[in-house]
Every structure is written in structure tokens, then in C-alpha cells.
Amino acid sequence: MEIPYTSQPRPDTGIYNAKVGIWLFLASEVMLFGALFSSYILLRVGSAEGYWPHGLLNIPIGTFNTAVLITSSVTVVLSWASLKMGNFGRYKIYQAITILCALGFLGIKSYEYREKFSHYEVWLKKEVTVKHGDKEIKTDRLLGHIEHQGHHAFFWNTKTLAGAPEEKDKDGKVIKAAVLPIESFKLLPDPFHYAMTSKEMAHAKAEAAGKPHEEIEIKSSDVKRLSAFVPGHSTYFAVYFTLTALHALHVLGGAIVIFYIWGPGAKMWKTDPERYINRVEVSGLFWHFVDLVWIFLFPVLYLL
């Protein structure tokens, strides 16, 4: 069956069908992200004073990634304009940059995620004194990286410290060796804590800059709770990972579609150029929407 109005506008709407389709889809996407955003607002506004983490994400990297996404958005629209002017070669170049930017964005995001998985908060049973620059601070909540047996530890939680007994299958064969409990570990503390105001945080960061980190040896028996910056850490990280991972999936999906049209689907430029240009426009509309979502996600999650 022939799909109607792929290149010519439909008389009653005045536009080709795919464009109505993508806008209806984007409308549903607005509601999807809107629901998550409103959940975020409710959780944020409802959190107790001093309990909403901030300053835990890497702002320079986030800013750079924002620029990468904005660049990809402009190359998408420039590639469409190139096709409109009949310049297929330039379209190819612009869209190649788009795909590279999409991959770059995902790569940087993965790096950020990885950093979070080895970054910890430790809640202690008793207060300890930590040196931040020249200042001494008493606290029972520490932030930092854990070093254990010469490696950075990933995905630890309170249970990790207790070790694990060996596991056997029903014939009594050992399928998983016992993990010894961890008596103590080294924490490389961050120079700030998120209960500080952003001003204090900046001050602590500046003070600690260039000075060697003072490691703290922590006994597991003194630990009340320990968690990497994973969704289970707090409501904040649950929201952060939900929103950014859903957004990253959109980036991935958009990149696949744009790549398909750019590569294997490019034959259509010869057979039905009008329809091909429309495909590029529709995939571009989706891409701009993904950019638009990030424009809100970035300040909300990184800065506020």
C-alpha cells in the first residue's frame, strides 16, 4: 500500500503526514518528560532543609556536553537547509558532525556515570575531624572516593563491608567463593560537603586546591551507612539517573535514526528527494526536542 502524503502536503492540514505524526509524538514526549519534571519539583520542594544534594555533579563537563548537544542541533538544521538547496555533499558532512556529537555526548555522559559509581557518601556513627585545606571540620557525613587494595572501589554499599559467605549449588559444589569482610578502608575526602551553601563549597574547594588530599582510614565498624552515588543513594540521584538516562536513550534513538537516513537510507535522495528531505526534517524535529529537554535538565540537575 502506498503511504499517502509523504512528500506533498495533505490538503486539509496543509502539511505532509509525517510532520503531523512527529508533532503528535513530541506532544506525548512533552507529557512524559513533564511528568518526570513535576515529580522532580515535588520531591525537591518537599525535601528537608540541607538534605537535597547539590554541587555533586561536574559542572565544566556538563557545560561542555551542553555545547556538544547545541552544536549537533545546529548541524541538523544546517544539513536540512543544505538539502533544500540541493547540496547533498554538504548535508552529508553536517549530519556526520551531528552523529559524532551524539556519540560524543553519550561518551561524556558514560564517563560522568562512571565517576558517580566510584564516588561515595559515608555516614558515620560518631563525628570525626577532617582537614579541609587549613580548616578543621567536625562531621559525621563524609564524601569522597574509596581506595581499597590499590584500586578505586565501584558500587560499594553498606552490605559490601560485611563480606559474603560462600555459595554452593545443591550438590555442594562451591559456585561462589566467600568474600572476606572489609575491616577498614581508605577514603579520599572531597573538600566540601553538600550541606554547605554553594558559597562555602566554593570557598572550601578554593582552599583545598593544590593541597594534597589527606586520606582517612575508616573502620567498617564505625560506618552507619555507605553508598556510591547510584540511584539508591538518595532521592536526588534516583531522579538524576532516571531523567538523564531517559534523555540519553532519546539521544541514542535519535542518533540511530539520523544515521540510518544518512547512511543506508540515503538511496532515497535519488528516487524521491522531496520525501527524503522530509525524513531529514522530521528526524531533525525529534533531535531538537532532545536538545530542548537537555536545556532544562542541565541547569535543574547541575546548577540549582
Add this chain to the structure above:
Amino acid sequence: MSDHSSHEDIAKHVKVYITVFIALLVGTIVTVGLNYLHFDNIVLTVSIALFVAIIKASLVACYFMHLISEKKMIYIILAFTAFFFVSLMFITIGAYHDFPALTTTH
């Protein structure tokens, strides 16, 4: 965008796209820069950040997504979207002021 744009029209659009691109980058720098100034007033901080974000989003929607000159059909779809989106946000505000009985709050 009209389907009968000539090459000159498109060439003009390209200039607009580049201008918008630069504006978006400047907007990003402004948002991040203001964050480093550390206003003590949280309402002011949030307002400025959201204000810049809304301007950036409008630029993307109006120029990159061509909403500045679209057909009526698209505007109708978006009017519904806007209505339901705003309603959703009001439900959120309502929920904040309407805790179920026996809820512990800090």
C-alpha cells in the same frame, strides 16, 4: 516553513540558524557564569536559571523547529500540549499543599 522556499530564502535562514546557535552558547555561558557568582537568594538563582532556559528553549523551538512560521494544525496540537502540561504542573503544586492525613513531614 513554507514548502516553496527559494534558495535565497534558505540562505537567509542559514544566517539565522548561526545567530541562534551563538545565542544558545552565550545563554549556556551566562547560566553557568551566574551560578559561579553564588547569589544567596535561592528564589533569584532559580528564577534567572529558568528564565535563561526558557529563552534558549524558545529559540530552539521557534527557529530550529520552525515554529515561528508553521501551519495551523501544528499550533492546534501544541495548544493541547501546553494546556495539559500546565495542568500537570498545577496538579503538582496542589499535591504539595495537600498531604494525606498521618503523613510525617520535616
